[in-house]
Amino acid sequence: MSEHRYKWVGTRQNRPDGADKVTGRARFAADFNLPGELVGQVLRSPHAHAVIKSIDVSRAAALPGVKAIVTGADFPEQPDQVVPAGEMQVNLRDVTRNIMAKEKALYEGHAVAAVAATTADIAKKALALIEVEYEKLPHVIDVREAMAEDAPILHPQMRTEGVTPTPSKASNIAKRLEFTKGDAAAGFVKADFVIEREFTTQPVHQGYIEPHAALASASEDGQVQLWTTTQGHFQVRGFCCRLLELETSQLRVTPSEIGGGFGGKTVVYLEPVAIRLSQKAGRPVKMVMSREEVFRASGPTSGGHVQVKLGATRDGRIVAADVTVALQAGAFPGSPVGPSCMCSLACYDIENIRVVGFDVVSNRPKVAAYRAPGAPISAWAVESTVDLVALELGMDPIELRLKNAAKKGTKTHYGPTFGVIGMVETLEAAKASAHYRSKVKPGHARGVAAGFWFNIGADSSAAAHVGEDGTVTIISGSPDIGGSRASLAMMAAEELGIDYDKVRPIVADTASIGFSFVTGGSRVTFATGLAVINATRDMIHQLKLRAAKLWEVDVDGVVWQDGEARPSSTNVGEFEPLSLAKLAASASRTGGPINGHAQLNAQGAGPGFGVHIVDLKVDADTGIVTIDRYTAVQDVGTAIHPSYVEGQLQGGAAQGIGWALNEEYIYDARGKLQNAGFLDYRMPVASDLPMIETLLVEVPNPSHPYGVRGVGEVPIVPPMAAIGNAIARATGVRMVDLPMSPPRLSAALDAASPRLAAE
Amino acid sequence: MARVVLTYSFARQYASGQTEIEVPGRTVRQLIRALDARFPGIERRLEHDVAVVIDGVLHQNAYLEEVGETAEVAFIPPIAGG
Numbered sequence: 001m002s003e004h005r006y007k008w009v010g011t012r013q014n015r016p017d018g019a020d021k022v023t024g025r026a027r028f029a030a031d032f033n034l035p036g037e038l039v040g041q042v043l044r045s046p047h048a049h050a051v052i053k054s055i056d057v058s059r060a061a062a063l064p065g066v067k068a069i070v071t072g073a074d075f076p077e078q079p080d081q082v083v084p085a086g087e088m089q090v091n092l093r094d095v096t097r098n099i100m101a102k103e104k105a106l107y108e109g110h111a112v113a114a115v116a117a118t119t120a121d122i123a124k125k126a127l128a129l130i131e132v133e134y135e136k137l138p139h140v141i142d143v144r145e146a147m148a149e150d151a152p153i154l155h156p157q158m159r160t161e162g163v164t165p166t167p168s169k170a171s172n173i174a175k176r177l178e179f180t181k182g183d184a185a186a187g188f189v190k191a192d193f194v195i196e197r198e199f200t201t202q203p204v205h206q207g208y209i210e211p212h213a214a215l216a217s218a219s220e221d222g223q224v225q226l227w228t229t230t231q232g233h234f235q236v237r238g239f240c241c242r243l244l245e246l247e248t249s250q251l252r253v254t255p256s257e258i259g260g261g262f263g264g265k266t267v268v269y270l271e272p273v274a275i276r277l278s279q280k281a282g283r284p285v286k287m288v289m290s291r292e293e294v295f296r297a298s299g300p301t302s303g304g305h306v307q308v309k310l311g312a313t314r315d316g317r318i319v320a321a322d323v324t325v326a327l328q329a330g331a332f333p334g335s336p337v338g339p340s341c342m343c344s345l346a347c348y349d350i351e352n353i354r355v356v357g358f359d360v361v362s363n364r365p366k367v368a369a370y371r372a373p374g375a376p377i378s379a380w381a382v383e384s385t386v387d388l389v390a391l392e393l394g395m396d397p398i399e400l401r402l403k404n405a406a407k408k409g410t411k412t413h414y415g416p417t418f419g420v421i422g423m424v425e426t427l428e429a430a431k432a433s434a435h436y437r438s439k440v441k442p443g444h445a446r447g448v449a450a451g452f453w454f455n456i457g458a459d460s461s462a463a464a465h466v467g468e469d470g471t472v473t474i475i476s477g478s479p480d481i482g483g484s485r486a487s488l489a490m491m492a493a494e495e496l497g498i499d500y501d502k503v504r505p506i507v508a509d510t511a512s513i514g515f516s517f518v519t520g521g522s523r524v525t526f527a528t529g530l531a532v533i534n535a536t537r538d539m540i541h542q543l544k545l546r547a548a549k550l551w552e553v554d555v556d557g558v559v560w561q562d563g564e565a566r567p568s569s570t571n572v573g574e575f576e577p578l579s580l581a582k583l584a585a586s587a588s589r590t591g592g593p594i595n596g597h598a599q600l601n602a603q604g605a606g607p608g609f610g611v612h613i614v615d616l617k618v619d620a621d622t623g624i625v626t627i628d629r630y631t632a633v634q635d636v637g638t639a640i641h642p643s644y645v646e647g648q649l650q651g652g653a654a655q656g657i658g659w660a661l662n663e664e665y666i667y668d669a670r671g672k673l674q675n676a677g678f679l680d681y682r683m684p685v686a687s688d689l690p691m692i693e694t695l696l697v698e699v700p701n702p703s704h705p706y707g708v709r710g711v712g713e714v715p716i717v718p719p720m721a722a723i724g725n726a727i728a729r730a731t732g733v734r735m736v737d738l739p740m741s742p743p744r745l746s747a748a749l750d751a752a753s754p755r756l757a758a759e
Numbered sequence: 760m761a762r763v764v765l766t767y768s769f770a771r772q773y774a775s776g777q778t779e780i781e782v783p784g785r786t787v788r789q790l791i792r793a794l795d796a797r798f799p800g801i802e803r804r805l806e807h808d809v810a811v812v813i814d815g816v817l818h819q820n821a822y823l824e825e826v827g828e829t830a831e832v833a834f835i836p837p838i839a840g841g
Contacts, residue, residue, distance in 0.1 A: 089807060089808045162768050176768065177836070178768035178771070179767055180778070206841070263840065264841075338836030338837070338838075339838055342838075408815075414833075416764065416815055416833040416835065417814075417831055419814065419815030419816060455817075456810075456838055456839065456840055457817070457818070457819055458820070459819075459820075518839075520840045520841055521839050521840025521841070522840055601819060602819075603816060603817070603821070603824070604816045605817055607817070712841075713840055
């Protein structure tokens with residue numbers, strides 16, 4: 001890490017929400033209650049694909065204690081077009097059908113009806129009394145099978161976008177994308193050798209500890225309040241208002257503390273349902289998903305099929321690349337195939353590239369975002385193939401990547417030319433790391449892989465209020481998932497020149513602060529941070545005006561230094577400095593409360609690059625992989641709070657290790673999920689992992705006053721390929737299908753060594 | 760003249776296959792309007808649901824963003840994140 005020039009930025013402060021979280025006082029969504037609240041529960045489809053012929057709720061409605069029932073008919077029809085909702089572009093026809101099925105159930109677990117009752121037991125009994133007549137249809141789970149000509153069609157009206165002329169026949173392929181640079185075919189002719197492989201990944205869930213939960217209270221005058229666990233309460237407001245035909249001022253959404261999201265809480269499931277039930281019942285309604293419901297009905301990330309072809313010269317230059325990415329979107333279009341295609345080769349400066357992507361629907365829950373959506377899937381395939389190139393050349397894998405690394409001026413295959421980026425610096429740091437310079441232990445092998453994510457900016461609002469004692473409240477509209485309250489408070493303290501402990505950051509509801517886009521895309525410390533800096537500077541301007549008034553001088557004669565107003569020079573006059581506390585105490589006499597505000601659409605989020613190194617050993621008999629040492633190296637811009645930055649890298653790596661080695665959705669022949677719980681859906685636990693080492697490479701982002709780049713997405717991109725590359729070097733067997741779980745790896749090792757298997 | 764860069768599949772659908780086009784304009788909006796004069800209908804495709812990269816710097820909702828005379832302005836699929 002570079003030596004920082006700041007008092008607070010770059011230090012490791014206690015998190016403002018820490019005490020409440022370790023003492024159990026923090027309130028998560030399921031902890032909110034209101035007098036007279038009802039319990040809401042959802043009836044879900046037992047079928048992967050079925051026409052809903054009829055729903056009879058009469059017996060359930062007659063059950064004492066049942067206060068309201070909703071079905072798809074309770075939600076207005078929406079246009080089949082992409083429209084803005086809370087700054088997101090969404091197809092509301094799909095969203096309304098995902099929260100409550102209308103004509104068809106499109107996956108096992110799809111919501112079909114919901115009940116609000118006085119107790120959970122009555123709600124459960126009522127669900128059992130709802131009679132749904134289904135006509136079962138053939139289903140399709142696998143992405144390649146869904147793309148087949150004769151596949152069961154989920155949406156008869158869907159035509160593949162991006163194909164000219166528009167197809168006349170319905171397809172499960174919602175969209176085709178293509179990106180090119182140079183001439184891939186000509187590039188392969190120049191190559192000395194070509195390596196081509198196919199890879200697959202399985203859908204994996206974000207695995208947030210806190211299930212989805214919402215408490216809605218609709219009043220007789222049409223006003224609605226909602227408490228929910230979300231990464232973006234303004235998006236929740238936007239979605240719910242669109243789906244329920246409310247005005248945005250009618251709905252006030254308060255975000256709870258959030259027990260993990262990782263992208264999975266940027267959409268709505270229970271919220272519109274709870275509101276509609278509350279409107280019908282005239283009482284508050286609380287809904288909490290079980291873990292099983294989280295697995296069956298909320299969005300994991302896509303599973304995918306990726307073909308990679310790389311052509312290289314003997315001196316180690318990759319001269320041509322051809323990548324095809326097919327991602328399953330779940331039951332409705334909208335997989336992250338665009339970012340997957342764009343990120344696939346962004347780490348490299350390759351002259352000739354063609355990347356094709358397909359967005360494919362199948363009978364699974366609609367996918368949701370998950371850290372660097374789409375990027376880990378294509379990176380798994382590309383970084384594995386880059387490793388094959390290194391092996392073919394007998395070249396060090398970091399040297400090969402350095403020889404082909406993207407840098408300032410590299411033209412990407414998706415259009416833009418890179419500005420200041422840190423891929424080379426990150427590779428150099430990985431190469432110089434203690435881990436990479438250490439000898440690989442006997443019986444172990446080492447793997448390396450790289451990853452990229454854009455990072456985003458977007459809309460944020462912030463306010464700064466000074467209290468009469470000079471302490472400061474920083475108000476944002478960004479739910480805090482990864483420690484953003486601390487980083488925002490640290491930047492405010494730095495600007496104001498006061499102690500970090502004198503700044504209290506809070507997350508306000510939708511009625512108490514201006515619009516702020518979701519906490520996602522690694523944007524909050526960058527974009528909301530910019531808003532906080534600007535709000536604080538606005539406050540400082542107010543403070544200087546007040547000092548100028550008290551001193552009867554022009555405001556240009558006042559500077560703000562170390563938390564106090566001072567004369568800018570002796571020419572201004574001899575004045576005792578005025579501290580923030582003194583100015584706050586006299587605020588009423590100098591013009592009233594002292595506040596600062598800012599709102600912006602942050603531009604210039606700096607892209608991030610990561611390189612991961614893993615040492616592991618493989619038990620050839622069982623296929624069990626033991627991670628012995630793991631290092632995540634990343635260009636993080638400036639680390640405002642290094643501990644949280646390191647935590648992001650460690651968390652992303654841990655999730656990537658789970659994705660690599662164990663996690664997958666297992667469906668039976670009827671399209672029913674077989675492992676909807678943490679016992680059977682195997683996420684890594686502490687005993688599975690070594691301490692994840694981190695190396696922060698600080699290449700400041702020129703678009704931010706402190707050089708911030710997003711950090712939360714990149715670290716989940718390289719782990720799968722890093723581990724696959726290490727396994728290949730340990731065993732000589734190149735795994736191409738995720739997860740590389742003990743049964744799968746064991747089978748691959750057996751297949752590669754039939755004689756040993758026979759013994 | 761700014762240099763507008765489109766993805767291959769978008770250009771094939773809406774801009775006669777041209778992925779790089781010299782266009783007059785001092786804001787993203789002016790560039791889009793100039794493009795629409797050349798490729799009618801492209802404006803409504805570029806107004807929403809795209810991210811814009813101006814000289815290597817990613818912008819969200821960049822409709823009114825200023826661009827330099829020789830800027831590279833790339834329209835790419837939208838990016839959110841997890």
